[in-house]
Amino acid sequence: MGFPYGADEDAAYLTSWLELHKLKGINKLAELSNIIDNKYNAKIDLEKIRFSPSIDLQNISLLMKGPGLFDYFYQKTKNNHYLKVVLENCIDPIFVIPLAQRLAEKLDFISARWLSDKNKKIGMKIIKNKVEVGELDDDVSMLDDQVILHFVKNNESSQIEELILCKKEYEINESTKQKNLEESLNPDVTDWNVVSKIARRTFVPISEESRKKGAGGGDDND
Amino acid sequence: MLQISPKNHNASSSIMSLERMGSRYPSRLSFSRSMLRTMVKKKWGVQIIKFDLDEQGHGLVIYEVEISKRIYSFICFSEYITDRERSDRVIAEKWDTTYGLHIGKILANDIDRLKENIPLQEAGRNSPKEIVLCRANKSVRLFEKVVNCLSNGLQPEINDINEVGYLLRTTAVYGSGKYGLSDFMRTKEITQFNQPFRAEMLSVYLVREFSIQLVEHIAFHRNPEKAVKLNPGIKQHLGIGNSTGLGMAPFIIKHPKLIHKWVYQFENALDKIKQIKSIEIDFFEKYILLLLKAQTYLKEVQTTDGFQKEKNEQSYKDINKIINHCNKIKEKSFAGFNWTDLINFAEINVCFDAQEIVKVQILELYPDVTDPIAEDMSMSDDLSIDTSSTVNDLKEMIENDYNWAINTDFKVKNNTHLFWYVSEEKLEPRLGERYNEHGAELEEPLGIGRIVYDLYQSIKNMNAQTFSLNIAEFLLLYPQHRGIIRRIHTLTNHKFGEVRDNIIAKTVMPINMLRFKLSFFGASRYDPKSDRWVRTSFFHGAPFYEDLNIDNVEEWGFATMNFYL
Numbered sequence: 016m017g018f019p020y021g022a023d024e025d026a027a028y029l030t031s032w033l034e035l036h037k038l039k040g041i042n043k044l045a046e047l048s049n050i051i052d053n054k055y056n057a058k059i060d061l062e063k064i065r066f067s068p069s070i071d072l073q074n075i076s077l078l079m080k081g082p083g084l085f086d087y088f089y090q091k092t093k094n095n096h097y098l099k100v101v102l103e104n105c106i107d108p109i110f111v112i113p114l115a116q117r118l119a120e121k122l123d124f125i126s127a128r129w130l131s132d133k134n135k136k137i138g139m140k141i142i143k144n145k146v147e148v149g150e151l152d153d154d155v156s157m158l159d160d161q162v163i164l165h166f167v168k169n170n171e172s173s174q175i176e177e178l179i180l181c182k183k184e185y186e187i188n189e190s191t192k193q194k195n196l197e198e199s200l201n202p203d204v205t206d207w208n209v210v211s212k213i214a215r216r217t218f219v220p221i222s223e224e225s226r227k228k229g230a231g232g233g234d235d236n237d
Numbered sequence: 238m239l240q241i242s243p244k245n246h247n248a249s250s251s252i253m254s255l256e257r258m259g260s261r262y263p264s265r266l267s268f269s270r271s272m273l274r275t276m277v278k279k280k281w282g283v284q285i286i287k288f289d290l291d292e293q294g295h296g297l298v299i300y301e302v303e304i305s306k307r308i309y310s311f312i313c314f315s316e317y318i319t320d321r322e323r324s325d326r327v328i329a330e331k332w333d334t335t336y337g338l339h340i341g342k343i344l345a346n347d348i349d350r351l352k353e354n355i356p357l358q359e360a361g362r363n364s365p366k367e368i369v370l371c372r373a374n375k376s377v378r379l380f381e382k383v384v385n386c387l388s389n390g391l392q393p394e395i396n397d398i399n400e401v402g403y404l405l406r407t408t409a410v411y412g413s414g415k416y417g418l419s420d421f422m423r424t425k426e427i428t429q430f431n432q433p434f435r436a437e438m439l440s441v442y443l444v445r446e447f448s449i450q451l452v453e454h455i456a457f458h459r460n461p462e463k464a465v466k467l468n469p470g471i472k473q474h475l476g477i478g479n480s481t482g483l484g485m486a487p488f489i490i491k492h493p494k495l496i497h498k499w500v501y502q503f504e505n506a507l508d509k510i511k512q513i514k515s516i517e518i519d520f521f522e523k524y525i526l527l528l529l530k531a532q533t534y535l536k537e538v539q540t541t542d543g544f545q546k547e548k549n550e551q552s553y554k555d556i557n558k559i560i561n562h563c564n565k566i567k568e569k570s571f572a573g574f575n576w577t578d579l580i581n582f583a584e585i586n587v588c589f590d591a592q593e594i595v596k597v598q599i600l601e602l603y604p605d606v607t608d609p610i611a612e613d614m615s616m617s618d619d620l621s622i623d624t625s626s627t628v629n630d631l632k633e634m635i636e637n638d639y640n641w642a643i644n645t646d647f648k649v650k651n652n653t654h655l656f657w658y659v660s661e662e663k664l665e666p667r668l669g670e671r672y673n674e675h676g677a678e679l680e681e682p683l684g685i686g687r688i689v690y691d692l693y694q695s696i697k698n699m700n701a702q703t704f705s706l707n708i709a710e711f712l713l714l715y716p717q718h719r720g721i722i723r724r725i726h727t728l729t730n731h732k733f734g735e736v737r738d739n740i741i742a743k744t745v746m747p748i749n750m751l752r753f754k755l756s757f758f759g760a761s762r763y764d765p766k767s768d769r770w771v772r773t774s775f776f777h778g779a780p781f782y783e784d785l786n787i788d789n790v791e792e793w794g795f796a797t798m799n800f801y802l
Contacts, residue, residue, distance in 0.1 A: 019716075019720065020682035020688065020720035020721065021718075021719035021721065021722075021724075022716060022717075022719055023720075024720060025719070057719075058713070058714065059713040061710055061713050061714055064713075079716075082719065083709075083712045083716050083719065084713070086622055086708075086709040087709040087710065087712075087713055089624055090624035090625060090709040090710075093624070093625065193423060193426060193427070196365065196419070196420055196422060196423035197365055197427075198365070199364055199365060215661065217659065218659050219659065219660050219675070219679050220661050220675075220676070221661050224674060225660055225662075225667060225669065225674070225676070226328070226660075226662065228669075228670075228674075229658075229665070229667030229668060229669060230326065230327075230482050230665055230770065231482065231483070231766065231768060231769025236323055236325060236377060237325075237378050237401070237478075237772070
């Protein structure tokens with residue numbers, strides 16, 4: 016799909032993490048495939064965002080821009096103990112969950128909020144490796160395709176956002192991870208076929224030369 | 238902040254050079270050894286609970302392994318295949334025997350499911366109840382010969398056994414999440430198989446048990462009146478064969494922290510032993526006997542590969558030098574002797590293979606040091622970026638840790654001659670010639686040296702302002718470097734994680750990486766079939782389950798033909 020070394024591993028991690036936790040990672044990847052395929056663009060204008068409270072993702076997937084941005088957010092939080100930032104024009108806020116979860120061990124608190132496709136307010140908070148996701152029922156106003164993020168380090172408890180999930184839909188921790196590992200992943204076949212078709216493009220086609228030389232000669236039996 | 242490692246990298250650069258990696262031998266830390274040791278110490282029970290083979294040896298056998306009151310089942314399928322269908326290659330689609338290691342007892346409906354899937358191997362689908370999937374083919378050279386002998390009431394010649402070394406030869410052993418199997422993240426939490434490849438090693442050991450059951454069963458049905466069982470001494474010289482190809486090489490590049498851990502623990506054990514001040518003379522004499530045993534092994538081990546033959550012959554001669562040196566020490570200057578002296582002598586005077594034998598035989602003497610370390614060989618594979626370090630720090634890390642890469646001229650075609658790829662054909666990992674074959678645009682990012690070189694070329698002349706950026710900022714501007722920077726940062730503190738050679742050079746010998754990994758698995762009897770794949774044996778000389786006990790569980794390293802007499 017044109018993702019360079021490292022970015023491909025990140026995208027695979029984000030997708031499989033969602034799939035493992037029953038958040039339809041493969042479905043999301045299949046859905047996005049048309050708009051991200053061979054259009055890798057993770058570059059961010061540092062000067063534009065350095066002092067700005069918001070970042071315009073320009074409808075480019077977090078699969079591409081997310082990993083670098085979250086490292087940047089982590090570093091800023093480490094320096095300032097607290098960071099609030101708004102992502103604008105974010106087309107796939109679901110990837111915020113694994114992106115944030117990867118920082119869970121290093122930060123004290125992370126929260127995110129966004130509007131779902133059905134215009135419901137969705138909230139996510141992470142404290143001590145426990146991820147909770149669900150519906151919010153509060154007065155914080157938000158725009159479509161916005162994600163509001165809070166990061167806290169070094170127990171700045173006064174900065175921790177009050178995020179009350181009125182309907183908790185997911186709780187993810189070590190025991191839910193083990194429970195999910197116990198069950199086979201079962202992505203939708205249509206989505207799987209879309210992703211498999213893309214994966215097949217990375218394999219070198221069959222040829223006699225490849226078959227004979229590629230894995231070494233010699234007698235393959237004894 | 239990351240610590241910038243010191244400029245002196247002699248240890249890691251020599252240990253992780255390909256030539257050195259390709260000279261390693263199994264040790265007490267190897268996974269087959271630690272699995273068998275654990276089997277004895279923890280009193281694992283093994284029994285056959287179903288034996289349903291027809292007269293030709295086709296059908297089903299189930300072993301149950303009881304570990305701390307938990308049951309694991311090892312299911313074996315044996316079927317007829319034609320000689321043309323039998324191949325060591327990953328691209329094979331049928332095998333003489335196929336196997337699965339299952340968590341718990343196997344119930345009737347499990348058997349149907351496993352029967353449908355396990356013989357298909359990669360084309361089947363397993364459940365998280367299964368931990369290992371593997372297959373093995375009969376040795377064309379030996380299996381039928383042994384059946385013939387036994388069915389006529391005769392024992393096979395030990396020299397014939399030694400020439401091949403196994404009745405069955407595994408051609409793939411899969412675990413950790415492959416083809417629907419339980420992921421290691423789960424396996425290590427909910428089973429007793431909490432060390433890398435422990436479940437796989439148990440499976441291979443049970444394949445060896447099965448190989449004997451199978452050959453004796455067929456021999457008996459061919460001639461019930463005259464058939465005999467294998468003589469224990471001959472039987473024990475049989476290992477289980479293994480064919481290993483290029484698939485092991487990408488593993489080494491893709492799991493650098495784990496590789497670091499294995500090598501670090503080996504060095505750690507040696508370092509602890511080097512600190513021992515007082516060495517008893519009888520210990521030293523025992524060591525000389527271990528060297529003699531290794532020497533006999535080198536004389537007996539069979540290979541058709543010219544290069545390996547030369548290596549074995551050189552090692553044989555060099556072990557002689559070491560033995561002579563040890564005898565001199567014993568006679569003249571034993572007081573004050575320590576193992577560092579001997580290791581230093583070896584490093585100056587003998588080939589890499591012999592140096593490794595010197596080390597692994599020292600480890601044999603100190604179970605109190607090595608065996609706890611052998612139970613600590615696992616490590617998370619997460620790589621991470623130190624977001625606060627600067628671009629200037631990165632440049633220094635590269636100059637310190639990757640001088641072998643940045644000093645290679647990648648504009649020279651011979652230094653980029655090869656490319657690693659995955660074939661469409663059963664996803665077999667292969668090596669292509671960049672300037673002669675198609676497919677280089679689909680190259681796997683395994684040529685770390687060149688990737689580091691490219692990064693270094695792009696940053697070395699950047700301006701002072703860029704050098705002062707932290708890496709998080711830098712990667713927003715240059716996201717294409719994310720993977721390699723994450724690797725460099727992580728491995729600064731895991732110095733044995735990187736192969737310190739250019740693995741896309743024309744002169745590269747991929748087999749060196751294979752042998753490195755196989756040594757940690759515990760494979761011996763290296764018999765390369767090309768520069769890209771090798772036949773070996775596992776558990777060669779190890780006691781079978783019915784004979785296994787605390788006194789013999791550690792005695793089988795470098796097993797020789799007279800070892801069982």
